[in-house]
Amino acid sequence: MIREPIIMACTCEIAGRVRGKGFPAADLPSRLEKGVGWVPTNTMISALGPIADTPFGATGDMILVPDPTTEVNVDFGDGSVPERWFLGDIRLTDGTPWECCPREFLRRALRDLDEAAGLQLFAAFEHEFVYSGVEDRPGAPYSLDLYRRQGGFGETLLAAMRAAGVEPDSFLPEYGARQFEVTCAPALGMKAADDAVKVREMARAVAIRLGHRATFSPILDPEGTGSGVHIHFSFRDRESGSATYDPARPFMLTETAGHFMAGILAHLPAIAAITAPSPVSYIRLRPDRWAPTWGYIADRDREASLRICPVVGGTSEDARRRFNVEFRPADAAASPYLALGVLVHAGVDGIRRRLKLPDLDGIAAMDAAEREAAGIRRLPQSLAEALDELEADAGAKNWFGAIYLDAYLRHKRAEIGMVAGLDERAQCDLYAESY
Structure with a gap:
């Protein structure tokens, strides 16, 4: 079966770890505008894994929008899946910056x-x-x-x-x-x-x-x-x-x-x-x-x-x-x-x-x-x-x-x-x- 390329939109938040969501590479033009879904409590994921405390609870919806200037597209030529991802900004659903976005x-x-x-x-x-x-x-x-x-x-x-x-x-x-x-x-x-x-x-x-x-x-x-x-x-x-x-x-x-x-x-x-x-x-x-x-x-x-x-x-x-x-x-x-x-x-x-x-x-x-x-x-x-x-x-x-x-x-x-x-x-x- 021929694999379908995936791209990740990523952020590096409080824990210093890079996290994000993937989408089909064919959808990149639209994702550069509308991003991928994100939630406030994701920022509370600890370096060790669990979320032990959060002021956001289970509520809220946001978008993680890739910044086209940050594209990573690295093919190692060894048969492994290429590194294909973007860093981006966390925004409210109306497109305005979220106050807890690290890049903001x-x-x-x-x-x-x-x-x-x-x-x-x-x-x-x-x-x-x-x-x-x-x-x-x-x-x-x-x-x-x-x-x-x-x-x-x-x-x-x-x-x-x-x-x-x-x-x-x-x-x-x-x-x-x-x-x-x-x-x-x-x-x-x-x-x-x-x-x-x-x-x-x-x-x-x-x-x-x-x-x-x-x-x-x-x-x-x-x-x-x-x-x-x-x-x-x-x-x-x-x-x-x-x-x-x-x-x-x-x-x-x-x-x-x-x-x-x-x-x-x-x-x-x-x-x-x-x-x-x-x-x-x-x-x-x-x-x-x-x-x-x-x-x-x-x-x-x-x-x-x-x-x-x-x-x-x-x-x-x-x-x-x-x-x-x-x-x-x-x-x-x-x-x-x-x-x-x-x-x-x-x-x-x-x-x-x-x-x-x-x-x-x-x-x-x-x-x-x-x-x-x-x-x-x-x-x-x-x-x-x-x-x-x-x-x-x-x-x-x-x-x-x-x-x-x-x-x-x-x-x-x-x-x-x-x-x-x-x-x-x-x-x-x-x-x-x-x-």
Whole structure:
């Protein structure tokens, strides 16, 4: 029997998982207009499967409308079913945006950034993950040997990314057991988050076709190395000129970029609930793991929450164009739309309030007491603590709206309840299967 091609319309919601509905490929022209049916409570599906709590109940009808600019159509040429799907927006049945749509959340933030400062966000997500198709051996981190033993996975992944509309940048063996890192070129606004979703799904798609798995869980072993997502970003003005770099100012940031970073630091404990949104995220965010545990900005410090990235060589114009800041307390349990959106919302608040970055030297060498005395806050040490910070943050309700914030808090607190009583290793095992 000849198979009939199916296309999926997808979204990446609170759990950071990609979900959607399929339809016959022949129906694509009409589905680009009317979408597929969706319901509010779908956003409450947890990373572990069950819906434990929902403010929406069983009522309501919506549509999930594919965005034609996000099309993925990747044929691996091996006889497997091609990857054919779109990312899209969740709308009410009259076509207006749903207030809990993750892409609309980011879209509102980007619109506010343009209105507040005339700026566009230029961003890229740097993903770490564990690939099961290679044996772990001593001395493997960053080694040519580990790269050699992964076989064709990396080359196939980069080809799949490019076919899906994502420009590859790098692929390398990382520090952890069987761990790799993949990066893509930066993109403007919404496309940066769309690309992040595509990179994760292409890695999973390639791995499964090779008989293995790519796991993006924040950490697989409580005593081991975690897998983070580092979000690199800079700004363009309305004429597409660089608007981040000023070597004469603190941290080499323009005045507006400095206000933006100060806004992120001011809201960082609440932001963590969005960017590090699983119970096991906080097993990764512990001291001495090259992961951030304090809310500060620094030059070339990989334990800083905001790291000023170095620009090597080139002209002053090259430096202006390539200069960027890296946000480090994030992982792939987060929806890229929510993670990027909350950073922009917080940064816009910093611009509007003209917040200033702290003028501190030697932060990396300070002990905990010195940091606290200097007004530097430690990141939340659990998801429960981060959710409390999010609920108490005065700006968060404005960014999300009361309904979306309530849904998010319920979703994540229910998830905490699902793993209550499990030790850390059992939690890590559970999330390894989910992500």
